[in-house]
Amino acid sequence: MPGMGEGLVVARGLRKSFGAFEAVRGIEVEVAEGEVFGFLGPNGAGKSSTMRMIACVSPRSAGELSVLGRDPDREGPRIRARLGVVPQLDNLDIELSVRENLEVYGRYFGLSRRHVRAKAGELLEFARLTDRADAKVDALSGGMKRRLTIARALVNDPDLLLLDEPTTGLDPQARHLLWERLYRLKREGVTQIITTHYMDEAEQLCDRLVVMDGGVIVAEGSPAGLIERWSTREVLELRFPSDAAPPVAELQPHAERVELLPDRVLLYVPHGERAQAAVHAAGVRPLSALVRRSSLEDVFLRLTGRTLVD
């Protein structure tokens, strides 16, 4: 598509509506080759709708979209042949074994029997499922299923990997193993687009991300860049007894910004310990105080004015 730039994915004024409801309300996105790009936002922000349009399984309602240099509306099957898709919910073939899931899926791409057999062995190794190769999918744990779904998405050696909330519902060990595998793919040069509502995941994995809310992009940048732009270096978290209103007025002068949460008060400050001393000197006595580095979660709070809720 001429004039659409060089990115693997380029969206201009992209919109998606379902009847009267507009899930995506005009977004601009450009994903470069080799990059890990994130869509961050609460449920209902329009992340998954955007991902489905990029995956060529949901026609756009308006705007322009180019994926791998082609128009999904006209060349969907051709683009899909070069994509790897990890959906939000595992949709493995439960009537097939672990190995058959990889082999049969590879055949859908038109790959030869010999090729998929070798590839399946390789991917089982990658997903650490070699010893479960002949098990039924139902017998796998949540983490194993997720790894198998990711392995399946790699069966065609995709140019672009789309991961929709890859670690939702996994325990910490399983998440870290997955992150490690995704990082390995990044080093191998696989471009990835990830949606998540986990801030730590976005900080761990993404080179660049956009924050979506209500179908629009509210901020864009690298995780560090976003924190620098929208938050302070440190955050002082104070807890107060639940029966008394926190003394917000007294805290205000000591912070660049004060965020009142149901269970605690956040003070956005350049130096946490200095702020803590100043608050103490002003006679404020919280139940507990904690100084931490600013995170994407703080950016999110700032941008959307609320905590992440499901």
Next chain:
Amino acid sequence: MTAPISGLTWLLPAGSYAGRARMLLLRSATASRRTWPAVVSGFAEPVFYLLAMGTGLGALVGTLPGPDGRELSYAAFIAPGLLAASAMNGAVFDATFNVFFKLRDSKLYDAMLATPLGPVDIALGEIGWALLRGGLYATGFLSVMAVAGLVTSPWALLALPVALLVAFAFAAVGMAATSFMRSWQDFDFVTLAVLPMFLFGTTFYPLSVYPPVVQVVVECLPLYHAVELMRGLTTGAVHWGMLGHLAYFVVMALVGVVFAARRLHALLLR
């Protein structure tokens, strides 16, 4: 399967056919290695009916006039009806219950659409599998009929391709109907459509038992046309009018495939 379909592509949404429907057959064949009891039961059902009704009830009934007026044993009369019904049952079961599960519960078709496969590949592949299974059942049942001496004409060999066409048509329409179902409760309607057809579609007695008005209603049912075809072929009472019955199924199959593919497209590519 490709040739007649490529002529149909103008009826179907663009980009919805990758020409790889056979990969779904491969998938079903792989999966069926673990679900062979279902295949066996599909074969056994009409045989059980033949034994119970043909030999049991048949002893009381005696003989009935066949399509050409010749007297037939009751077993020889109902066997072609059961052949037609088993082609229908196998195909409808595959195209409704199994397809609904993959569409709504296991989201298998969503997974397939993340590959170059399109809704037309899925529709053809699934209907094709239902047809293969129907063909397998028909072959088995025809063999049983031959061994039991219930086949009286070499025309019976044609009953096999006819069974495939019947299975194709029922699978296509069944799949189209499944695309409208919202929950497992809706499957009671499938039973409500299939069971009366099986019982009243002249499987067990000739059309002449009905008053003229009811005869017209029964003549509209697809199973009636399948039974007529099978009964004519296995008894050798072949006539030109059977082309009309065949045409019924050709139209039913084409309408079903186009409808099923369009509905899948609308459901999966939102």
